[in-house]
Amino acid sequence: MTALVDAPRRPTVWDTAEIADDFVMWDDTVGWLLGYPSVFEQLRLPEPEVRVLLDLGCGPGKVARRAAEDHDLRVHAVDLSPAMLAIAAARYGHPRVSRHQAGGSDLSFLDDASVDAAMCNFVFVCVPHRDQARAIAAEVHRVLRPGGRFAILNAHPLHTGVTFDSFRIGRPGATYRAGEPMPVRLRQTDGTWVDIVDTYWPAESYHAMLRESGFARTWQTVPLPADAQRWHASDVTAERRWTTERTTPPFLVVIGEK
């Protein structure tokens, strides 16, 4: 993908080989520092009653694999992109992870109340229409068991225009309305930046989608470097590169409980 000075205002199409090859190169270190561990904690993955996890919009499958490696559970890794699933199969497989090609609003291979926990990491920003997003939340609600939790991780929508270590959502000084296309920059592991276009959803949109889909309770959490000390053996936040992340939380996790 070429870096664009002025990104087109049309959301990125995710089911191509090109975007899959680009996304797997994203430097996701800050995601592993703060975002994904917060999701695992909110979903209570270490607890014995969480045996089946749905990773909807699994992309290259790194997070599904880590969940299976670190916890005693089975993972349904679902994505609409064959190219993402091919990377997941070739590079990030695990015996307890099964892969499925499906759009999030039709998980018909899963029975009602058959999963204990579900996550969508950086997925709703790829969904440009509210009805589509609500249909995904409703389908996750169907397959979750009563009391099960659904965690939605995204870049924090209040912090548009802020350049974090490996991404920036929105342009400095710009404001975005719910459902509006928003330029996003991702830093690759080789140091280059690529441009994509996401859809902007404020925190209230996620809470509303979850409530309208039947979730009994919703709340949100904002993982901070102080939390990371709970999740990582060494003080990984001591690195000088996390300057912005120390003062401005990069991620928002919105959770719904059935």
Ligand SMILES: C[S@@+](CC[C@H](N)C(=O)[O-])C[C@H]1O[C@@H](n2cnc3c(N)ncnc32)[C@H](O)[C@@H]1O
């Ligand atoms: C930004 S990537 C995130 C991948 C992964 N969750 C991670 O954190 O590494 C978003 C993924 O969501 C998938 N996706 C977008 N809309 C989807 C939908 N409606 N149903 C299933 N997958 C979807 C895309 O194909 C893409 O692989």
